[in-house]
Amino acid sequence: MTFQALFTLTDLRVILRETAPQHDLDEKQRVETQRLLENLERQVASLKQEMLK
Amino acid sequence: MRCASGIEARQVDELAINIDPIQAGGRLTGDAMKAVIAYGDGYSVCDNCRKPNRLDYISKPPIAEFHKDVAAWLNMDAVRTVPGARRGFQAVAHTYVQKGDPVLLTSLSHYTEFLAVEGAGGIACEIPANDQHIVTPDAAALKIEEVKKKFGRVPVLAFIDHVDYQFGNMHDVKAIAKVCHQYDIPVLYNGAYTVGILPVNGKDLGVDFVVGSGHKSMSAPAPSGILAATTERAAEVFRTTAIIGDVTQRKFGIKEPEMMGCTLMGVTLIGMMASFPQVKERVKHFERELENNRIIVDGLLSVEGTKILSEMPRKHTLTRADTIGSFDKIAESHKKRGYYFSNALEEKGVTGVIPGATKIWKFNTYGMTKKQALYLAEVFIDIARENDLPLRT
Numbered sequence: 001m002t003f004q005a006l007f008t009l010t011d012l013r014v015i016l017r018e019t020a021p022q023h024d025l026d027e028k029q030r031v032e033t034q035r036l037l038e039n040l041e042r043q044v045a046s047l048k049q050e051m052l053k
Numbered sequence: 054m055r056c057a058s059g060i061e062a063r064q065v066d067e068l069a070i071n072i073d074p075i076q077a078g079g080r081l082t083g084d085a086m087k088a089v090i091a092y093g094d095g096y097s098v099c100d101n102c103r104k105p106n107r108l109d110y111i112s113k114p115p116i117a118e119f120h121k122d123v124a125a126w127l128n129m130d131a132v133r134t135v136p137g138a139r140r141g142f143q144a145v146a147h148t149y150v151q152k153g154d155p156v157l158l159t160s161l162s163h164y165t166e167f168l169a170v171e172g173a174g175g176i177a178c179e180i181p182a183n184d185q186h187i188v189t190p191d192a193a194a195l196k197i198e199e200v201k202k203k204f205g206r207v208p209v210l211a212f213i214d215h216v217d218y219q220f221g222n223m224h225d226v227k228a229i230a231k232v233c234h235q236y237d238i239p240v241l242y243n244g245a246y247t248v249g250i251l252p253v254n255g256k257d258l259g260v261d262f263v264v265g266s267g268h269k270s271m272s273a274p275a276p277s278g279i280l281a282a283t284t285e286r287a288a289e290v291f292r293t294t295a296i297i298g299d300v301t302q303r304k305f306g307i308k309e310p311e312m313m314g315c316t317l318m319g320v321t322l323i324g325m326m327a328s329f330p331q332v333k334e335r336v337k338h339f340e341r342e343l344e345n346n347r348i349i350v351d352g353l354l355s356v357e358g359t360k361i362l363s364e365m366p367r368k369h370t371l372t373r374a375d376t377i378g379s380f381d382k383i384a385e386s387h388k389k390r391g392y393y394f395s396n397a398l399e400e401k402g403v404t405g406v407i408p409g410a411t412k413i414w415k416f417n418t419y420g421m422t423k424k425q426a427l428y429l430a431e432v433f434i435d436i437a438r439e440n441d442l443p444l445r446t
Contacts, residue, residue, distance in 0.1 A: 007087045014083040016067040018422055021402020 001050060005043040011036050065404055070425050073405030074218075074371055077419035078250050078270035081324060085272055088327035089320050097319045105307050108315040108322075109133060119326045126333060127248065127263050129255040129281035131291060133309070134267075134317045134325065138245045139165035141264035141280035142212065143172060144311035145241050148290045149210045150175040155200045157208040157238065159188045159224075161217035166243065170212075178208055180229075185364060186220045188213070190228035197236050207236045213260075215253075216246040220363045221371030221415070230259045239286065245269050246371060248279065249332045250419065251339040261286045271332050273325035277317055345426035346370045346418045352430025355445050356437040358382070362413065370419040381411040383440045397436045403429060 015029055015036075025033060054062045065071055066080055081089065092098065101113040109120045124132040135141045142165055150156055152174030158166055159180045170177050180196040182188050193211075200208050211233045215226050230240040239261040244253055248265025249272065255263045267277025282290055291312070294305045308314040317325070346367050353359050358378025363371075376394075384391040391409040398406055406414055418426065437444060 003087075003091060006090050010083055010086045010090070013067060013086065017080070020067060020425070021069050022428070 001043055001046050005040060005047060008036050008040045008043060012040075069399070069402045069404040070421060070429055071405045072403065072416040072418060072429070074221075074415040074417045075269060076405065077370065077417035078246070078272070079266075079268040079275070080272060080420055081274070082272045082328040082331045084331065085274070085324040085328040088323045089274060092320050092323040095319055098322055099318055107307055107309075108318060114323065114326065116322065116326070119329065122329070123279055124281060127253055127255050127265075127279075127281050128257065129263055130284040131287035132279055132281045133291060133312055134322055135264075135278045135280050135312070136316060136321070137268065137276035138243065138264045138266040138278040139169065140276070140316075141262070141278055142166050142169035142241065142243070144280060145262055145264075145290055146170055146173040146175065146210065148311060149173075149239060151209070154209045155204045155206070157193070157196065157200070157211035157213075157233070159212075159214065159217075161186065161188060161219050161222070161224075162212055162214060163218050163243065163245065166212045166214075175209070176204075186217075186222050186362075187364065188217075188224045188229065190225060190232045193229045193232045197232070197238070208238050211238050211240045212243060213240060214243040214245070216369045216371065218246065218371070219415075220373050221246070221367070221369040221417075222364045223368040226260065227258045234259065245278075246369065250336060250342075250369075252336050255281060255283075262290070267321065267325045271325055272328035274321045277321040277325050279325075341423075342370050342419055343367060345421055345423060346372065348423070348426045349416075349418050349430050349433075352433045355434060356380070357443040357445050371415065371417045373413065373415050375413050377412050379437065379442055380440075383442065384411040387440075393440075394436065397439070398432065401432045401435065403432055 015033055016023065019025055019029065056062050098111060098114060098116060102111050108116060110117055120132050124130060146169040150170060150173035154175045155178045156170045156175040157180060158177050160182045167177055178196060178200050180188050180193050197207055213226050213229050214224065216223050226242055233240045241262040241264060242258060242260040243264055245266040247253055248263065249270035253263060261283055263281040265271060265279045267273030268275035291309050293307045294310055297304055350361055350367060350372060353374060356379045360375040362373040362375050380394050383393060387393040389396060391411040394411045395406050395408040406416060
């Protein structure tokens with residue numbers, strides 16, 4: 001799960017690079033960013049559950 | 054934010070459009086960034102190293118397969134990974150050049166090619182570029198004849214850059230290699246700016262070696278690169294060790310002296326491997342990169358007095374600009390001198406131009422989106438407008 005979250009953050013990093021410097025996301029990028037952030041929240045929640053049990 | 058004490062997190066490419074001439078083609082793909090996270094530990098690719106204990110035989114991760122794939126991709130017979138293109142030059146020079154041997158370079162060759170020749174004791178013999186900054190096959194033939202007269206023998210090796218680092222100009226390697234082979238001179242193709250950027254076919258070019266740079270053009274961490282060879286040359290440059298210890302009688306299996314045994318044993322190799330599928334794909338679409346470059350060059354040229362010193366139309370995204378007649382005029386009286394230009398670029402989210410440079414400077418537009426290219430072209434025009442520089446209509 002650690003890697004999954006790190007890899008999701010990496011995908012977000014790639015979007016930041018592709019949209020620099022204005023980070024004005026088009027519709028496709030917004031949808032993808034939304035999906036990645038939701039995944040990240042789930043992954044962090046799982047990490048909390050696994051590591052702090 | 055810091056990675057560690059005294060080490061700031063680097064966010065250059067997240068915050069700005071980076072047109073640094075040497076950095077554009079080496080930016081990691083997302084997959085390479087992920088691989089770097091997972092394989093950061095020292096000898097991380099060696100978990101499953103088994104006999105015959107050599108890097109290019111490891112099958113998990115698929116390093117052996119990667120070597121075969123790269124050779125096929127370049128249409129060459131054998132490939133090794135090396136710590137940067139320069140180590141490829143060094144291995145080849147060390148194999149073929151003896152003290153006092155003449156070696157063919159060009160007046161646009163990279164300094165590391167000179168150092169490789171020097172390290173082997175060779176003498177640099179440069180093919181001069183013409184006044185368009187192009188190295189021609191005719192000039193190569195003339196230089197070989199000149200060397201023959203001076204040394205009583207032909208050069209033992211030729212280093213030819215397909216795209217040079219000074220102008221980003223493209224040179225006719227295929228025709229130059231043909232000339233060299235007429236004199237039995239082996240040819241090393243320097244693809245530091247082409248392997249991973251545009252299609253390269255070693256057999257079609259008729260070269261003996263292809264050298265590429267992982268960190269310059271294959272979206273890999275530094276130092277990384279590849280050295281590819283034909284079967285005939287591979288037997289020479291990738292020869293295996295024969296040394297035996299006189300006390301221990303130790304031998305060292307199939308390790309290769311020119312490679313110093315294994316080469317890229319961790320994050321550099323895994324980064325290059327992770328990027329490879331995207332690199333293979335992107336070379337097929339180099340025309341998009343040239344189109345983005347054209348947008349930016351047009352933007353620059355719309356500022357009166359600006360010149361492009363590289364060949365036009367552009368065949369590569371690395372480009373040399375002369376803004377003595379435009380942006381440099383402002384620097385003469387600006388309170389920040391030449392720094393006004395790089396500062397203005399930075400303020401608009403563009404980085405990679407040498408701070409203070411307003412006369413002659415290089416940039417590389419590789420790897421940006423069309424939207425970024427349009428933005429960058431507009432940035433140059435905006436800076437001109439803000440400083441009352443005339444625009445061509």
